[in-house]
Amino acid sequence: MSKSRLTLALLGLFATGTAFAMPPTGPMAPPPPGCHVVMRHRFFHHPMIPMVLPLAEMRSYSLHLSDQQVSTLAVWHNRHMRVAVPLMKRLHNDRRALHKALLQGDRQETMRDVTRLDRDRARLLDLEVAQVRIVRKTLSADQWQKLVHMVHRMPPMRFMMMHR
Numbered sequence: 001m002s003k004s005r006l007t008l009a010l011l012g013l014f015a016t017g018t019a020f021a022m023p024p025t026g027p028m029a030p031p032p033p034g035c036h037v038v039m040r041h042r043f044f045h046h047p048m049i050p051m052v053l054p055l056a057e058m059r060s061y062s063l064h065l066s067d068q069q070v071s072t073l074a075v076w077h078n079r080h081m082r083v084a085v086p087l088m089k090r091l092h093n094d095r096r097a098l099h100k101a102l103l104q105g106d107r108q109e110t111m112r113d114v115t116r117l118d119r120d121r122a123r124l125l126d127l128e129v130a131q132v133r134i135v136r137k138t139l140s141a142d143q144w145q146k147l148v149h150m151v152h153r154m155p156p157m158r159f160m161m162m163h164r
Contacts, residue, residue: 049128050151052135063143072138084127091120
């Protein structure tokens with residue numbers, strides 16, 4: 001009997017210790033008043049435009065893409081990234097400049113920054129629409145339907161993480 005009591009006591013201590021060591025499972029508490037949390041936007045793309053090009057490249061085997069189709073998508077992706085990456089960096093810099101101009105109260109600089117930001121956003125939006133069009137043009141109707149089905153089945157966070 002003493003062995004079972006000792007075992008039970010040790011088991012109770014172990015279970016209690018691990019319960020206290022576990023991280024909380026509930027939602028995080030909001031920051032205290034006066035604390036400003038910086039929100040960083042990872043994704044500059046429009047949330048309504050599906051990024052089907054990376055998904056088509058990742059799932060080329062299950063979509064049964066030919067070598068010609070894979071090559072077409074890869075070439076377009078490389079050309080697209082040469083334009084899109086500097087554009088996203090410029091968007092980031094434009095946002096910083098707008099922030100600075102708004103805080104300094106310079107109206108002319110603010111208007112120039114807003115105009116440049118709108119122009120760059122429109123250009124990035126055009127590139128994102130073009131990537132959907134090139135994928136749709138490259139894939140057959142059956143392959144496109146499979147890809148659309150994959151997009152709908154993919155959880156939103158996984159789809160967003162795919163663009164890192």
